[in-house]
Amino acid sequence: MKIPFLDLKKQYDSIKSEIDPAIQNVIDNTAFILGKSVSDFESEFAKAHNVKHCYGVSSGTDANHLALWAYGLKQGDEVIIPANTFIATAWGATLCGATPVFVDCDERSYNIDPKKAEEKINKNTKAVVAVHLYGQPADMDPLKSITDKHNLILAEDAAQSHLAEYKGTKIGGIGSVTSFSFYPGKNLGAFGEGGAVTTNDDDIAMKVKMHRDHGSVKKYYHEIYGHNYRMEGIQGAVLGIKLKHLEKWTDARRAVAGKYREQLKDIDAVLLPEEMSYAKHVYHLFVVQVPDRDKLQNYLNENGISTGLHYPVPLHLQKCFDHLGYKKGDFPNTEKLADNCLSLPMFPELSDDQIGYICDKIKLFFKS
Numbered sequence: 001m002k003i004p005f006l007d008l009k010k011q012y013d014s015i016k017s018e019i020d021p022a023i024q025n026v027i028d029n030t031a032f033i034l035g036k037s038v039s040d041f042e043s044e045f046a047k048a049h050n051v052k053h054c055y056g057v058s059s060g061t062d063a064n065h066l067a068l069w070a071y072g073l074k075q076g077d078e079v080i081i082p083a084n085t086f087i088a089t090a091w092g093a094t095l096c097g098a099t100p101v102f103v104d105c106d107e108r109s110y111n112i113d114p115k116k117a118e119e120k121i122n123k124n125t126k127a128v129v130a131v132h133l134y135g136q137p138a139d140m141d142p143l144k145s146i147t148d149k150h151n152l153i154l155a156e157d158a159a160q161s162h163l164a165e166y167k168g169t170k171i172g173g174i175g176s177v178t179s180f181s182f183y184p185g186k187n188l189g190a191f192g193e194g195g196a197v198t199t200n201d202d203d204i205a206m207k208v209k210m211h212r213d214h215g216s217v218k219k220y221y222h223e224i225y226g227h228n229y230r231m232e233g234i235q236g237a238v239l240g241i242k243l244k245h246l247e248k249w250t251d252a253r254r255a256v257a258g259k260y261r262e263q264l265k266d267i268d269a270v271l272l273p274e275e276m277s278y279a280k281h282v283y284h285l286f287v288v289q290v291p292d293r294d295k296l297q298n299y300l301n302e303n304g305i306s307t308g309l310h311y312p313v314p315l316h317l318q319k320c321f322d323h324l325g326y327k328k329g330d331f332p333n334t335e336k337l338a339d340n341c342l343s344l345p346m347f348p349e350l351s352d353d354q355i356g357y358i359c360d361k362i363k364l365f366f367k368s
């Protein structure tokens, strides 16, 4: 059997009859940049996340930048960020000229540890970024009391967590501002690059909208600095169709996770991901921790099973951040995760046969 880490073709085949005419419609109207398909998607996406404003942008990375840029972050400002995340979380800060300040994650949730975040606050701190890693919301209540107390921005990087819930509330409007990614492999993926920024703050929403489109509301009148971070019409059309299926796909991901749990629970060597009591996890990734991770990954690969590593090198040990002076040993939970993590195949269409095959191979590996 050959099992890919992610199967985008299967998903496309299931919705081809809806997607193709929607794309054709954008072409027929030559509405290639922003336009109706994007604004329709923006209002549906905002509704789905119970948040007032949503702006479609050119990528999740650009959304991370816009989220902090809208607050005027600049050189000398510090932004507190978990060390275990994708690098693009940090680009949000660096693109503003600000400095990322890394903290360790909690050993159970794998999300930012609020107590450790608070220890890093000083007079230059402007924001804390809560990444809802792998699809599980960070612990927002303690983070919110810390950022309220110190008068800081609480940004959410929700690139991996569309429709996830914290204590029964959809993420996307809990903090000050939230960024999403629609990279094709994300839970909601475009047919190219895409992202969004959501917020309940009217003033910040207006800034995001203007920065996204050359600092203007009226064409050729530029009131503030800007960039070209606009979403393409075809992406808006694709995302609008896919959004209608997202709840069903999320349920399917959760079902896959449940089957993995059931079949792997008796293997002592496999540490399963914990779904925290406050979280509705949307399982962008199903990440286990195992000893001999590289050996298991090779073994699975030899048996036709593709897996992933999220992430093999924590941000504080990336070469591009050498100048910040972090060293190995600074963040034990993050470093242990980097050494032992293995992401099993995870997509809504993963079949029972495929899950059974994967789990049998893992059992066999640890028996020998």
Ligand SMILES: *Cc1c(COP(=O)(O)O)cnc(C)c1O
Pocket: 059, 060, 061, 062, 064, 085, 086, 088, 089, 131, 157, 159, 160, 181, 182, 183, 193, 194, 195
């Ligand atoms: C994917 C991802 C991003 C970046 O999104 P792009 O759309 O690829 O630019 C940012 N943060 C996290 C946590 C991500 O997983």
